[in-house]
Amino acid sequence: MLPSPTRVRFTKMQGAGNDFVVLDATREPLALGAEEMRRLGDRRFGVGADQILIVERPTTPGMDFSYRIFNNTGDEVEHCGNGARCFARYVRDRGMIGRDTIRVQTVNNALELHIQPDGRVRVDMNAPRFEHADLPFDSAGLVPTRVGDFETWPLALADGGSVDIAVLSMGNPHAVMRVADVEHHPIAAIGPQVERHARFPRRVNAGFMQVLSRSHIRLRVHERDAGETLACGTGACAAVVAGIRLGWLGPKVDIDMHGGKLTVEWAGGAQDSVFLTGPAATVFEGEIEL
C-alpha cells in the first residue's frame, strides 16, 4: 500500500520580496523531510519560496516561540532576517500572541522582535561574530588587506578571477564584496563561485554592496542554496557591519534591494546587537498535499 499523502496548511509570506512558506507546528508536530521541503519551495511543482519557516512551541524558558528555517533545498539554516520579520507578523496577525514584542529561539540564537506602529518589524539580530571558525572560513596562507579596523581577504575564483571579501557571521555565514555598480555586476557568475568556494566548507552567502553614501547602500545577495533573492536580511546586516568596520558607513544605513528597502543599525561594539527593520506581509494561504 502506498503511504497516504500529508496535507499541510501553509501561509505564503514575503519580506522585501524574500519569500517564505510558513507552517504552524505549535499545535501538532510536523515531520517533513527534505523532499517535502523542496516540494514546498518549488515554484512550479509546489508553493514556491526561498525558505520554509516552521513555527514551534519554545523549549527554552522566557521564549514565546521557537522557529526553524530551511532553505528551499531542504537544508536547515541558522538565521534569516526577513524570515524573522515574517514570523513576527505570522504569530501576531493570527492572535497566537497578544504582544507586539516577541521572543523567539532559533537553532543557535534568541531573538527579540518588535512590531512597530507602522507595521514594519524591528529585529534584534544579536551581535555579529568575526571568528573565522564561526562561518567557517579557511584563511590559511591568505594575506589580508587591513581596511579601517577590519580586513578583506583575496579569494581566487575558479574562473581565474579574484574578489576581495570581508567575512563575518550573523549566525549564518556571509562574504561581503564592495562593487562600483551593483546593477551591472556579474553576480550570476561570481555569486555561485564564492558560495561554493573550498575555503567555505559549509558554503556562504555572497553579498555585493555599492556604497552610495555613509548611510545608504545598494545590495544584491546570492544566497547559499536559494541563489540571488530579492532581499536578504542577514545579508543586509552583514554588509552594513562590514561597511562600518571597513570605515565606509555610519551607524544607521538604508539598504535598497531589488524587493524593497531595509534599515540596519549597529553601534559598532563587539557585543552590540545589530538591528534590522523592514516590511513583512502575507501573500496568500492554502493547503497542499505532499
Ligand SMILES: N[C@@H](CCC[C@H](N)C(=O)O)C(=O)O
Ligand atoms: N533570506 C535570509 C537568509 C536565509 C538563509 C541563507 N540562505 C543561508 O543559507 O544562510 C535572510 O533574510 O537573512
